[in-house]
Amino acid sequence: MRTLPAGQYLPGHSLLHRLDARAKILCALILMTAVIGASSLWGYTLVLVALLIPILISRLPLRPTVAAVRGMGGFLLVILLMNALFFKGETVLASWGIIQLSHEGIKQGFRIVSNVVLILIIGNLLTMTTLPTQVATALESLIKPLKLIGVPTEEVAMIISVAIQFIPTLMEATELIKMAQIARGARFESKKLSERAVSFLPLVVPVFISAFRRAEELSLAMEARGYRNAKNRTRRQKEPLALHDYAALTFSVLICLIQFLLQR
Amino acid sequence: MLVEGKNICYSYAFGGFSFALRDVDLNIARGEFVAILGCNGSGKSTLVKHLNALLQLQQGELKVAQIDVRNEKEVWLLRRRCGMVFQNPDHQFVAPVVEEDIAFGLENYEVPRNEISGRVRSALARVEMSGYEKRAPNTLSGGQKQRVALAGVLALDPEIIIFDEATAMLDPDGRQEVIKIMEKLHRAGKTIIAITHYVEEAVAADKIILMHQGRVLACGSPQTVLTNLDLMKEAELIPPFPVRLYYDLQQAGIYLNRCPLTEEELVEEICQFKSKI
Amino acid sequence: MSIQIENLSFSYLQPSGEKVDALKNVSFTIETGDFVGIMGPTGSGKTTLLQLLAGLRLPTSGRIYFNGEEINAKGYDRNRLRQTVGVVFQDPEYQLFATTVEKDVAFGLKESGLSRQEATDRVRWALETMGFDFEKVRNQSPLALSGGEKRRVAIAGVIARKPEILIFDEPIAGLDPFGRENFLQFVTERNQTGTTIIMTSHNMEALAEYTKHLLVLKEGRLIDAGATREVFTRLKQRYNGAFQTKAQRIAILLAEGKLMFSPAVVTYGDLLSALKQELTGGGRG
Ligand SMILES: Nc1ncnc2c1ncn2[C@@H]1O[C@H](COP(=O)(O)OP(=O)(O)OP(=O)(O)O)[C@@H](O)[C@H]1O
Ligand SMILES: Nc1ncnc2c1ncn2[C@@H]1O[C@H](COP(=O)(O)OP(=O)(O)OP(=O)(O)O)[C@@H](O)[C@H]1O
Ligand SMILES: [Mg+2]
Ligand SMILES: [Mg+2]
Numbered sequence: 019m020r021t022l023p024a025g026q027y028l029p030g031h032s033l034l035h036r037l038d039a040r041a042k043i044l045c046a047l048i049l050m051t052a053v054i055g056a057s058s059l060w061g062y063t064l065v066l067v068a069l070l071i072p073i074l075i076s077r078l079p080l081r082p083t084v085a086a087v088r089g090m091g092g093f094l095l096v097i098l099l100m101n102a103l104f105f106k107g108e109t110v111l112a113s114w115g116i117i118q119l120s121h122e123g124i125k126q127g128f129r130i131v132s133n134v135v136l137i138l139i140i141g142n143l144l145t146m147t148t149l150p151t152q153v154a155t156a157l158e159s160l161i162k163p164l165k166l167i168g169v170p171t172e173e174v175a176m177i178i179s180v181a182i183q184f185i186p187t188l189m190e191a192t193e194l195i196k197m198a199q200i201a202r203g204a205r206f207e208s209k210k211l212s213e214r215a216v217s218f219l220p221l222v223v224p225v226f227i228s229a230f231r232r233a234e235e236l237s238l239a240m241e242a243r244g245y246r247n248a249k250n251r252t253r254r255q256k257e258p259l260a261l262h263d264y265a266a267l268t269f270s271v272l273i274c275l276i277q278f279l280l281q282r
Numbered sequence: 283m284l285v286e287g288k289n290i291c292y293s294y295a296f297g298g299f300s301f302a303l304r305d306v307d308l309n310i311a312r313g314e315f316v317a318i319l320g321c322n323g324s325g326k327s328t329l330v331k332h333l334n335a336l337l338q339l340q341q342g343e344l345k346v347a348q349i350d351v352r353n354e355k356e357v358w359l360l361r362r363r364c365g366m367v368f369q370n371p372d373h374q375f376v377a378p379v380v381e382e383d384i385a386f387g388l389e390n391y392e393v394p395r396n397e398i399s400g401r402v403r404s405a406l407a408r409v410e411m412s413g414y415e416k417r418a419p420n421t422l423s424g425g426q427k428q429r430v431a432l433a434g435v436l437a438l439d440p441e442i443i444i445f446d447e448a449t450a451m452l453d454p455d456g457r458q459e460v461i462k463i464m465e466k467l468h469r470a471g472k473t474i475i476a477i478t479h480y481v482e483e484a485v486a487a488d489k490i491i492l493m494h495q496g497r498v499l500a501c502g503s504p505q506t507v508l509t510n511l512d513l514m515k516e517a518e519l520i521p522p523f524p525v526r527l528y529y530d531l532q533q534a535g536i537y538l539n540r541c542p543l544t545e546e547e548l549v550e551e552i553c554q555f556k557s558k559i
Numbered sequence: 560m561s562i563q564i565e566n567l568s569f570s571y572l573q574p575s576g577e578k579v580d581a582l583k584n585v586s587f588t589i590e591t592g593d594f595v596g597i598m599g600p601t602g603s604g605k606t607t608l609l610q611l612l613a614g615l616r617l618p619t620s621g622r623i624y625f626n627g628e629e630i631n632a633k634g635y636d637r638n639r640l641r642q643t644v645g646v647v648f649q650d651p652e653y654q655l656f657a658t659t660v661e662k663d664v665a666f667g668l669k670e671s672g673l674s675r676q677e678a679t680d681r682v683r684w685a686l687e688t689m690g691f692d693f694e695k696v697r698n699q700s701p702l703a704l705s706g707g708e709k710r711r712v713a714i715a716g717v718i719a720r721k722p723e724i725l726i727f728d729e730p731i732a733g734l735d736p737f738g739r740e741n742f743l744q745f746v747t748e749r750n751q752t753g754t755t756i757i758m759t760s761h762n763m764e765a766l767a768e769y770t771k772h773l774l775v776l777k778e779g780r781l782i783d784a785g786a787t788r789e790v791f792t793r794l795k796q797r798y799n800g801a802f803q804t805k806a807q808r809i810a811i812l813l814a815e816g817k818l819m820f821s822p823a824v825v826t827y828g829d830l831l832s833a834l835k836q837e838l839t840g841g842g843r844g
Contacts, residue, residue, distance in 0.1 A: 026378060079572070149378070150377070151377065151382055191653060194650075194653035197653075198654040200615065201615060201641065201644075202667035202720070203642065203667050223656075223658070224656030224657070227702070228653070236376060238336055238373070239373060239374050239375065239376050240386075241361070242334055242366055242374075243386055243434070244358065244361050244362055244387055244390035244438075245390050250392060251389045251390055252388065252389040252393055252394065252395055252398065320735075321707075321735035321737065321738070322705055322708050322711070322733075322734065322735045323705045327706065370650070372650065372652065421579075423606060424601070424606065424650070424729065425601025425602065425761075426601055426602055429601075447733060450733050451601075451729060453599070453600045453761045454761060454763060456600075479734065479735050479739075481736065518735070519735065527831065527834070530831055531838070534835045535839070536834070536839065545805065545809055545812065546812070549813055552813060552818065552834065553813075553818060556818055
């Protein structure tokens with residue numbers, strides 16, 4: 019019944035797991051830039067093909083990511099429709115009052131959906147192979163320059179890492195609450211779409227309540243276990259970047275470059 | 283006194299009428315093993331959450347290891363000395379991997395990096411969870427979670443350890459083990475505060491605090507508290523097995539010499555009685 | 560409604576790709592109106608088994624039949640299954656999701672066809688059965704309760720629907736002694752009126768005093784099954800100490816002291832009556 023929550027760290031020994039977290043974060047950012055910079059079908063295909071390499075070497079199960087994308091299906095569909103129907107394009111295919119279906123609108127819709135999906139995959143690759151604590155340490159050293167202008171970089175890094183780790187927890191809670199509601203007669207499994215849609219409504223409030231609740235518990239637990247601030251903690255060793263880190267960075271930069279060349 | 287509390291009152295709805303704690307006085311000496319008993323909702327968890335300042339003191343006074351729990355600057359030091367195993371282990375986990383979770387506390391107190399993995403491993407070994415280092419806490423069974431939660435506290439080796447129903451979801455073997463761990467820590471000079479619904483677990487304590495509707499109903503040795511039927515009834519609790527048997531035998535006209543608390547004492551009493559007839 | 564389990568296996572897929580075999584080839588039958596206890600060490604697969612029984616997970620292999628119909632087969636009416644089976648999970652936290660205790664308990668009554676008044680009465684009944692003062696607790700948030708109170712509300716939410724089969728995962732963990740007795744007494748009453756009860760527990764006394772049949776799991780395998788009393792007597796030989804009732808342990812200690820030896824002593828009542836006989840001179844002594 020339950021699939022693994024998307025984005026949750028999955029222990030492993032693949033090359034992707036062993037990459038330095040700093041390198042991974044930078045690669046992810048560069049690749050995301052490549053996604054946003056894509057302007058044609060070719061551009062998106064390029065990133066998708068490029069992503070196959072880390073996906074294959076990570077040997078991660080695809081199910082959670084696919085499930086996450088599918089879970090957002092409704093949301094993506096709405097984006098697609100909104101763009102297709104409300105974008106003021108030139109090649110109008112059909113129109114009903116203020117609503118008009120245009121070629122550009124459809125294209126714009128697909129663009130945004132592709133962006134969301136690809137960025138989701140990149141983000142998942144990062145968080146599924148990197149421990150939140152590693153993300154925190156890496157972020158901390160990446161944003162260190164900001165310290166000069168007075169940003170409490172350690173705290174910011176900690177907040178981000180807790181937030182990253184919080185997403186899977188939430189999905190887990192959603193799944194458990196859903197199970198409890200099913201067990202008490204909610205109709206998530208119903209064949210009728212209307213019944214299913216209605217049964218989702220009572221899920222929204224409890225999930226939010228449980229999210230706030232969970233956030234409160236997490237902060238209590240952190241406090242009870244002696245968390246004071248991000249600064250006064252045992253340091254993690256910082257190792258210099260290795261050859262494979264540089265290789266990964268070069269690869270990402272290359273993809274990004276090709277993307278911008280393609281654009282012209 | 284290691285823990286000194288006076289007139290502690292607490293209401294979850296601040297300023298409300300319903301009090302979760304009413305005028306609680308608390309005195310615990312260094313190295314003491316204290317069991318807290320009481321029915322559901324009697325305020326046990328609320329009380330112990332004051333000891334490590336998870337709940338803010340609203341009324342009264344409380345000092346733990348000479349630190350005033352209201353002193354926000356020192357609260358952090360207080361928590362180093364006073365570890366707590368939560369009633370619900372899910373509430374205690376902060377990291378997505380077992381070993382990271384146990385290391386969390388150690389890192390907060392700046393334990394040197396090279397010591398951490400050793401201490402994590404030995405803590406897991408103590409609760410017989412070696413081999414689960416890389417698991418995600420949410421994929422463990424109820425009892426396994428409870429063991430990992432305990433390991434997270436043991437790794438820090440605090441002076442005072444609070445067990446909030448830390449054995450509720452353990453199998454009989456696991457419960458025995460945790461009781462043994464408690465006793466061992468107690469012998470090593472630690473102060474143990476254990477909340478439990480298994481009256482039998484309280485028998486080995488130096489002192490029992492009996493709570494009811496937010497008040498301390500009684501505080502004394504297991505012998506005086508657990509064998510007092512009226513007191514137990516007032517607290518809405520059921521006395522331990524040997525005590526119940528003692529009184530039920532009395533009803534049948536069989537008068538054992540003294541009221542036993544443990545199974546061994548019960549057997550001894552019965553053998554003595556038998557040899558006399 | 561009888562339940563038949565055939566060669567049931569279940570594996571969790573670990574994130575790392577490796578599998579955890581939580582249940583291995585388990586088969587048994589539960590008759591209508593039975594009261595079955597499931598015992599076994601931590602991690603032996605009890606929770607997994609209950610979730611499979613409630614149709615909340617799909618078995619890796621093997622079949623589950625309710626009245627001869629396989630519940631995971633294509634055409635099976637899952638909604639009917641939900642109406643007949645009530646489950647209380649091990650962790651009450653995620654089972655409570657409404658904003659007030661009253662709404663939470665009433666959740667499962669939405670599709671029961673009860674009128675509003677009847678539903679309120681049912682909620683009151685369920686909460687009072689679980690030892691609450693209805694008026695006092697109805698408007699509280701279920702999350703602002705003590706650990707034991709949360710579990711009681713979770714139980715109330717399921718018994719309110721009066722399902723034909725009640726499944727409880729570790730229901731008495733965290734309940735105070737009176738709460739435990741109350742709950743077990745109530746469940747026994749339901750059982751006597753025909754409800755099938757399945758319950759896991761680490762509390763040997765509860766299992767010995769109340770259940771009719773026992774299933775014993777160990778590392779995912781069913782290692783023993785049968786009438787409660789017989790299983791306990793057999794277990795005494797298999798394990799030393801932990802998986803016995805207090806009465807059994809005391810009887811053994813007494814036997815070592817050359818007093819009263821009766822392998823039939825399992826429950827408190829057994830021990831009490833055996834002792835009465837022995838100590839009033841009616842025994843062999
Ligand atoms: N977060 C909260 N918000 C409001 N009220 C609360 C909260 N937590 C507990 N209470 C109430 O405070 C009282 C004492 O709760 P506490 O958790 O201390 O009980 P307990 O003795 O630990 O019980 P249990 O044995 O069930 O764990 C209860 O009546 C409970 O309903
Ligand atoms: N979501 C999960 N992912 C992976 N493994 C799991 C998951 N849930 C449980 N397991 C494993 O499956 C095995 C059986 O777990 P289960 O929860 O059924 O045990 P249990 O008998 O209920 O134990 P307890 O008495 O501690 O509640 C355990 O080894 C556990 O670690
Ligand atoms: Mg409590
Ligand atoms: Mg379980």
